[in-house]
Amino acid sequence: MSPPQWVKDLKPAPPQGSDLIQAEREKSKLSVDKLSNFLFTKQVIERQERILKILQSEKVFDKSQNYFDGRIDKFKTALARAKRLRQLQVKHNWSRDEYMCANDLVSEPGPYGLHASMYLTTLRDQGTPEQHKLFLQPAENYRAIGCYAQTELGHGSNVRGLETTATWNPEDKTFILHSPHLTASKWWIGSLGRTANHAVVMAQLVIDGKTYGPHPFVCQIRDMKTHEPLEGVHVGDIGPKFGYNSMDNGFLLLNKVKIPHINMLAKFSSVDPESNKYVKPSSPSLVYGTLTWVRSTIVLQSGGVLARGVTIAVRYASVRRQFQDRDAPSDADGENQVLNYTMVQFRLLPLLAATFALHFTGKAMMGLYEENQKKMINSDAGKVADTNRGAGPEEIHSGSDLLADLHATSCGLKALSSTTAAEGLEVCRRACGGHGYSSFGGIGAWYADYLPTCSWEGDNFMLSQQVARYLLKSARAVLKGNAPNNDTTKIFTNFLQKQDMGAAHDVLGSDADLVAAFAWRTSFLTFEALKHRDVEKNSWNSLLVDFWRLSTAHSQYLVVKNFYDALQSDSLQYELDSTTIDVLHKLFRLYALNTLEKEASEFYSSSAVTVRQIQLARTKSVMKLLEEIRPHALRLVDAWNFPDWQLDSSLGRKDGKVYEDMFHRASELNPLNGLTIDPYPDSDVLVKKDESERFKSKL
Numbered sequence: 132m133s134p135p136q137w138v139k140d141l142k143p144a145p146p147q148g149s150d151l152i153q154a155e156r157e158k159s160k161l162s163v164d165k166l167s168n169f170l171f172t173k174q175v176i177e178r179q180e181r182i183l184k185i186l187q188s189e190k191v192f193d194k195s196q197n198y199f200d201g202r203i204d205k206f207k208t209a210l211a212r213a214k215r216l217r218q219l220q221v222k223h224n225w226s227r228d229e230y231m232c233a234n235d236l237v238s239e240p241g242p243y244g245l246h247a248s249m250y251l252t253t254l255r256d257q258g259t260p261e262q263h264k265l266f267l268q269p270a271e272n273y274r275a276i277g278c279y280a281q282t283e284l285g286h287g288s289n290v291r292g293l294e295t296t297a298t299w300n301p302e303d304k305t306f307i308l309h310s311p312h313l314t315a316s317k318w319w320i321g322s323l324g325r326t327a328n329h330a331v332v333m334a335q336l337v338i339d340g341k342t343y344g345p346h347p348f349v350c351q352i353r354d355m356k357t358h359e360p361l362e363g364v365h366v367g368d369i370g371p372k373f374g375y376n377s378m379d380n381g382f383l384l385l386n387k388v389k390i391p392h393i394n395m396l397a398k399f400s401s402v403d404p405e406s407n408k409y410v411k412p413s414s415p416s417l418v419y420g421t422l423t424w425v426r427s428t429i430v431l432q433s434g435g436v437l438a439r440g441v442t443i444a445v446r447y448a449s450v451r452r453q454f455q456d457r458d459a460p461s462d463a464d465g466e467n468q469v470l471n472y473t474m475v476q477f478r479l480l481p482l483l484a485a486t487f488a489l490h491f492t493g494k495a496m497m498g499l500y501e502e503n504q505k506k507m508i509n510s511d512a513g514k515v516a517d518t519n520r521g522a523g524p525e526e527i528h529s530g531s532d533l534l535a536d537l538h539a540t541s542c543g544l545k546a547l548s549s550t551t552a553a554e555g556l557e558v559c560r561r562a563c564g565g566h567g568y569s570s571f572g573g574i575g576a577w578y579a580d581y582l583p584t585c586s587w588e589g590d591n592f593m594l595s596q597q598v599a600r601y602l603l604k605s606a607r608a609v610l611k612g613n614a615p616n617n618d619t620t621k622i623f624t625n626f627l628q629k630q631d632m633g634a635a636h637d638v639l640g641s642d643a644d645l646v647a648a649f650a651w652r653t654s655f656l657t658f659e660a661l662k663h664r665d666v667e668k669n670s671w672n673s674l675l676v677d678f679w680r681l682s683t684a685h686s687q688y689l690v691v692k693n694f695y696d697a698l699q700s701d702s703l704q705y706e707l708d709s710t711t712i713d714v715l716h717k718l719f720r721l722y723a724l725n726t727l728e729k730e731a732s733e734f735y736s737s738s739a740v741t742v743r744q745i746q747l748a749r750t751k752s753v754m755k756l757l758e759e760i761r762p763h764a765l766r767l768v769d770a771w772n773f774p775d776w777q778l779d780s781s782l783g784r785k786d787g788k789v790y791e792d793m794f795h796r797a798s799e800l801n802p803l804n805g806l807t808i809d810p811y812p813d814s815d816v817l818v819k820k821d822e823s824e825r826f827k828s829k830l
């Protein structure tokens with residue numbers, strides 16, 4: 132609906148946001164393009180531009196009603212978009228990376244989400260060539276749409292506690308899938324509610340009355356033509372959620388549903404139809420690999436996830452002005468940009484530093500994963516089965532050191548990076564004041580959609596137990612006198628040697644000293660926890676908080692180390708100018724020192740630093756770094772290179788036209804303003820005139 136001309140003629144009071152943001156950019160000489168290319172590569176940036184143009188030219192991807200749609204419209208729109216994305220993938224012959232880039236730009240969970248990720252991946256990784264032909268090929272062509280049904284109403288982290296059964300039937304060589312209790316209902320399953328016609332169902336394999344643990348079975352759940360549920364299948368959407376409402380997370384109950392022998396995914400383990408015996412997994416390493424890959428991907432994405440919030444908040448804080456500086460001369464005019472307030476800087480700039488720390492950590496994590504995959508293919512190192520999303524028996528880590536290290540690293544970093552991103556987004560939202568609470572701000576929905584990452588692929592608190600278990604095991608090996616064979620055992624050995632010499636750690640002089648302080652703290656906490664467990668014989672449960680602290684400390688060490696290593700690379704010197712390199716070093720110190728100060732008690736009690744050093748870390752170093760980084764903040768977020776279309780945020784507009792955009796969305800796009808209601812309590816009439824469709828038909 133168009134507002135009257137006198138409204139159209141109004142402008143924000145000067146200075147204009149566009150001028151403020153322009154002036155802000157001029158405060159720094161940091162090269163945005165070079166930094167973007169260094170972070171993502173030129174090729175990836177050009178790819179994004181190309182795909183963005185395609186998406187923007189399609190009506191179905193118009194985002195102007197995104198924040199107004201209710202659940203059903205949201206889902207329908209997401210379905211239409213998911214279908215179109217798939218059509219475009221075929222039309223333009225998009226690779227997986229190109230398809231993922233399009234998904235990122237659209238930025239909403241879609242009903243094919245679990246089909247494209249977990250369903251295809253599980254079939255690929257756990258199916259035999261025969262099963263690939265039967266299930267994977269139609270799935271890859273989207274003739275069959277699937278999901279991954281593991282979690283149940285009664286069990287999530289404890290996968291071994293799943294109740295759904297798959298009972299082998301030797302007479303006709305079939306399995307009977309069954310949900311014996313209400314709590315056996317599959318729950319939370321993405322794409323299952325309304326979209327999927329197939330599911331990989333994780334069920335307890337039962338042969339001749341004996342249970343062999345959870346295994347994957349392909350089960351058709353809906354008719355391929357009518358899309359109605361099949362006989363014995365009760366399936367549906369689980370209802371509205373905190374976020375993620377464009378996705379149909381579903382429930383599934385199975386009543387003695389018969390599936391053929393071929394439907395048990397049999398790459399690793401199977402039932403021999405002749406002997407009716409269970410065939411044990413020969414090498415579960417690749418199953419393990421998939422889980423590690425999923426967690427590594429979460430680590431890789433976390434920097435960008437947080438950077439969206441930081442971009443919006445920093446841009447808004449450059450345009451938003453409140454009060455005059457208390458110490459400004461009495462004749463000074465104009466208000467102060469909120470980014471000038473140290474309290475705003477203290478909330479936002481360490482998060483800006485964290486985006487880069489996580490970015491480099493994600494790249495290092497992926498590198499480690501790929502290196503290990505290569506080694507695993509060449510050796511039979513993979514003896515670690517991870518059928519468990521959290522706590523589990525000690526023998527989980529009976530595999531090679533290589534694999535155990537990778538596993539612990541991916542668990543710890545997944546937990547730390549997703550927690551940092553999720554909590555950081557909320558800090559960014561609040562830093563935008565009241566407008567941060569508006570959907571138009573662009574952080575709220577993004578935050579709500581991201582939150583489940585802290586729970587899935589291993590609840591973050593549960594994962595900390597796996598990290599602690601690995602660290603204790605490594606510490607035991609070092610105490611036994613085993614030679615160090617990876618970074619973890621090296622820092623433990625170094626710690627023991629220095630401690631024997633009675634040397635507390637000397638720190639903070641250089642960047643390398645900072646990394647060493649983090650290594651010292653994680654080593655100290657590990658040997659403390661080991662003493663509690665092995666010497667004092669404390670129960671596992673009584674140590675869970677210590678384990679969580681230990682896992683966090685170790686992961687923070689890894690993040691600091693990865694950031695440090697990235698800044699030592701030759702390509703940095705080659706690709707970036709001295710201003711940008713200098714700012715990156717400052718961001719490193721800000722991330723490390725700010726973390727050190729937040730976790731001060733552990734750094735102090737482990738003798739990694741002195742009390743005086745902790746005091747100086749904040750009062751001098753951190754505050755000085757905030758001042759030095761502040762002029763570059765806007766250009767640093769620009770380097771993350773988010774198109775406005777992707778951010779879909781009034782507050783985060785690159786051109787600074789915050790107020791114009793807020794007003795436009797509220798007055799011209801908001802369908803609620805199309806309702807003329809009857810305000811009187813005695814009248815039964817609710818709506819006198821409904822013109823809400825006119826707001827939508829403008830599209």
Ligand SMILES: Cc1cc2nc3c(=O)[nH]c(=O)nc-3n(C[C@H](O)[C@H](O)[C@H](O)COP(=O)(O)OP(=O)(O)OC[C@H]3O[C@@H](n4cnc5c(N)ncnc54)[C@H](O)[C@@H]3O)c2cc1C
Binds near residue numbers: 280289318586
């Ligand atoms: C949006 C969304 C989408 C999802 N999509 C899918 C999907 O497609 N397919 C699928 O299979 N699943 C899916 N899930 C489920 C998800 O994987 C589980 O929610 C997750 O594994 C956690 O399990 P849970 O919910 O049962 O938590 P629980 O295991 O019940 O945990 C509850 C609390 O208890 C604590 N706790 C539990 N056990 C211990 C212990 N031993 N020691 C200490 N603390 C403990 C946990 O830390 C947590 O705080 C999805 C979930 C969400 C929110």
